[in-house]
Amino acid sequence: xxxxxxxxxxxxxxxxxxxxxxxxxxxxxxxxxxxxxxxxxxxxxxxxxxxxxxxxxxxxxxxxxxxxxxxxxxxxxxxxxxxxxxxxxxxxxxxxxxxxxxxxx
Amino acid sequence: xxxxxxxxxxxxxxxxxxxxxxxxxxxxxxxxxxxxxxxxxxxxxxxxxxxxxxxxxxxxxxxxxxxxxxxxxxxxxxxxxxxxxxxxxxxxxxxxxxxxxxxxxxxxxxxxxxxxxxxxxxxxxxxxxxxxxxxxxxxxxxxxxxxxxxxxxxxxxxxxxxxxxxxxxxxxxxxxxxxxxxxxxxxxxxxxxxxxxxxxxxxx
Numbered sequence: 001x002x003x004x005x006x007x008x009x010x011x012x013x014x015x016x017x018x019x020x021x022x023x024x025x026x027x028x029x030x031x032x033x034x035x036x037x038x039x040x041x042x043x044x045x046x047x048x049x050x051x052x053x054x055x056x057x058x059x060x061x062x063x064x065x066x067x068x069x070x071x072x073x074x075x076x077x078x079x080x081x082x083x084x085x086x087x088x089x090x091x092x093x094x095x096x097x098x099x100x101x102x103x104x105x
Numbered sequence: 106x107x108x109x110x111x112x113x114x115x116x117x118x119x120x121x122x123x124x125x126x127x128x129x130x131x132x133x134x135x136x137x138x139x140x141x142x143x144x145x146x147x148x149x150x151x152x153x154x155x156x157x158x159x160x161x162x163x164x165x166x167x168x169x170x171x172x173x174x175x176x177x178x179x180x181x182x183x184x185x186x187x188x189x190x191x192x193x194x195x196x197x198x199x200x201x202x203x204x205x206x207x208x209x210x211x212x213x214x215x216x217x218x219x220x221x222x223x224x225x226x227x228x229x230x231x232x233x234x235x236x237x238x239x240x241x242x243x244x245x246x247x248x249x250x251x252x253x254x255x256x257x258x259x260x261x262x263x264x265x266x267x268x269x270x271x272x273x274x275x276x277x278x279x280x281x282x283x284x285x286x287x288x289x290x291x292x293x294x295x296x297x298x299x300x301x302x303x304x305x306x307x308x309x
Binding site for chain 1: 123126127128129130131133134137143144146147148149237
């Protein structure tokens with residue numbers, strides 16, 4: 001995932017091993033943009049999206065998942081994710097989405 | 106071959122975890138379309154196990170229920186493996202319903218249902234795996250390992266030719282239905298080095 005991010009993108013990157021660590025990182029201000037997997041131990045991606053919504057946390061969520069069932073995409077959109085990217089991820093796809101949201105020029 | 110060579114380093118484990126994740130998603134999507142359901146995706150287990158450990162891992166997955174299983178061999182680019190699909194026997198009632206099968210669900214019907222689902226899940230998983238690793242697999246014919254048996258019988262009866270195996274394990278369940286199956290990909294010890302080599306290209 002990290003290898004697919006645009007090289008010239010000036011950001012500080014933090015990694016979370018599970019959903020709870022991701023929420024902790026957002027609370028610490030380390031997650032303006034969150035690339036979120038769905039299958040994770042402790043707290044899965046759906047749980048993270050629910051928590052972000054319930055606590056109104058300031059982060060933009062882009063789900064990155066191998067779950068290509070249409071229902072998975074609908075569920076995460078319904079829970080407030082901006083975008084859904086299918087794994088395996090490519091730099092082109094990330095660039096396209098970051099550009100579409102005006103995050104990179 | 107020394108034991109050391111057969112331990113997965115963290116980078117390779119991550120690669121296998123990711124390729125399994127993608128392939129299991131593609132297989133789940135095929136099954137979801139066939140049955141018109143939502144397949145719940147687990148965290149896949151990636152391990153190098155001894156045959157004895159494999160038996161223990163399977164036993165915990167089956168929840169001590171009786172199971173039915175088929176396996177299918179595959180080979181490609183110097184890598185040989187077996188795919189196993191193990192169903193909890195209690196799954197067949199709902200599977201038959203979803204496949205719109207009416208009538209008595211006897212052993213022959215259960216076998217047919219299991220073969221249908223095995224061919225979809227195993228075929229789609231192997232395609233997904235091969236695509237990511239830039240290879241292709243030839244599949245053998247599916248073989249029935251057993252019906253209504255204890256999982257320990259399945260493995261002990263067949264494990265003599267295995268020493269160490271790389272296992273990719275996915276426990277699929279289906280939302281709102283009582284269906285539970287375990288998809289296992291087993292790679293024999295003489296294939297692990299070659300597969301590691303192929304998988305390590307993804308790290309570059």
